[in-house]
Amino acid sequence: MKTQEIKLKNYINAKYREEIIFTKGATESINLIASSYGEKFIKEGDEILTTELEHHSNYVPWHFLRQKKGAKIKFAPVNKRGEVEIDEIKKLISSKTKMIAVTHISNVTGAIMPIKKIVDLAKEKNIPVLVDGTQGAPHLKIDIQELDCDFYAISCHKMYGPNGLGILYAKKKWLEELPPYQGGGGMISEVLKEKISFANSPTKFEAGTMQTAEVVAFSEAIKFIEDLGIDNIQNHENEILEYGIEKLKKNNSVNIIGEPKERGSVLTFTIKGIHPHDIATILDEDGVAIRAGHHCCQILHDKMGIPATARASIGVYNSKEDIDILSKAIDNCKKIFNI
Numbered sequence: 001m002k003t004q005e006i007k008l009k010n011y012i013n014a015k016y017r018e019e020i021i022f023t024k025g026a027t028e029s030i031n032l033i034a035s036s037y038g039e040k041f042i043k044e045g046d047e048i049l050t051t052e053l054e055h056h057s058n059y060v061p062w063h064f065l066r067q068k069k070g071a072k073i074k075f076a077p078v079n080k081r082g083e084v085e086i087d088e089i090k091k092l093i094s095s096k097t098k099m100i101a102v103t104h105i106s107n108v109t110g111a112i113m114p115i116k117k118i119v120d121l122a123k124e125k126n127i128p129v130l131v132d133g134t135q136g137a138p139h140l141k142i143d144i145q146e147l148d149c150d151f152y153a154i155s156c157h158k159m160y161g162p163n164g165l166g167i168l169y170a171k172k173k174w175l176e177e178l179p180p181y182q183g184g185g186g187m188i189s190e191v192l193k194e195k196i197s198f199a200n201s202p203t204k205f206e207a208g209t210m211q212t213a214e215v216v217a218f219s220e221a222i223k224f225i226e227d228l229g230i231d232n233i234q235n236h237e238n239e240i241l242e243y244g245i246e247k248l249k250k251n252n253s254v255n256i257i258g259e260p261k262e263r264g265s266v267l268t269f270t271i272k273g274i275h276p277h278d279i280a281t282i283l284d285e286d287g288v289a290i291r292a293g294h295h296c297c298q299i300l301h302d303k304m305g306i307p308a309t310a311r312a313s314i315g316v317y318n319s320k321e322d323i324d325i326l327s328k329a330i331d332n333c334k335k336i337f338n339i
């Protein structure tokens with residue numbers, strides 16, 4: 001897998017190949033760190049600082065640590081625009097903060113978090129930063145050395161790649177420090193009855209048979225992104241997003257969720273009087289695939305006082321025509337509900 005590791009290392013501009021660890025997905029990447037880092041470095045009363053924007057993947061693993069070790073979780077609040085301001089994070093950092101775990105882009109409001117500023121703040125106090133890059137990596141150019149975070153979780157199926165594969169970037173200084181996450185074949189150096197020694201990273205964190213086909217496929221997906229150019233992808237998505245926002249704003253009774261100053265390409269909305277699951281079902285009949293529900297962000301939906309939202313996710317394959325079709329399907333949906 002060396003060729004693929006090097007491709008991914010280069011793609012995110014990591015300094016060392018061994019900083020690229022293959023996992024099952026972003027969820028497993030975050031669980032790996034919560035478990036491994038938590039086991040060694042977290043004790044009772046220590047604090048994990050996260051935000052109200054997080055996907056359950058970046059909250060539940062820390063909750064386990066809260067249960068197991070008596071750690072506390074602090075949530076930086078989301079504002080009315082659907083963003084978390086850097087000052088809110090600053091306010092919550094204390095001498096007990098042992099990890100800052102934040103998303104790069106919200107999968108509901110689309111807010112792009114100021115990761116570099118958060119890392120700079122954290123570095124002043126020697127606090128590691130984990131970034132859930134599931135929505136960040138497909139849409140933004142990732143230069144991991146410039147971001148300078150300690151951990152970055154990537155989901156390959158969000159980057160035009162296969163299901164069941166993820167990447168965990170872990171800064172070299174942690175690779176020796178962290179204990180293995182799972183035990184089994186592949187991750188060992190020597191196994192004796194009384195003593196086991198472990199392989200070096202990344203193998204130490206990759207117990208069991210590797211998803212070789214998925215890794216090769218993902219490497220091709222990276223080539224696809226590189227051929228198009230991530231900047232071109234981002235510009236295209238932003239253009240479609242802006243068009244979509246303008247179009248839906250004109251549509252009576254559609255409420256767009258979030259108005260962050262910097263936004264990734266998700267277009268989340270509600271329609272007064274129609275449940276998002278009904279919207280999704282009716283749009284599906286018109287050939288429009290959206291998602292409905294809390295999008296694994298129940299804390300955020302609780303804060304907004306709504307149980308569910310509908311979300312159109314814009315990718316490189318979408319066009320303005322797709323937005324027109326979405327808008328028409330919404331009109332049709334409103335007609336069915338007499339709205």
Ligand SMILES: Cc1ncc(COP(=O)(O)O)c(C=O)c1O
Pocket residue numbers: 024025026027028055057058103105106107132134135154155156166
């Ligand atoms: C922001 C965010 N974090 C984490 C995940 C989970 O990623 P995975 O399916 O790779 O575990 C998702 C998936 O939707 C997501 O949008």
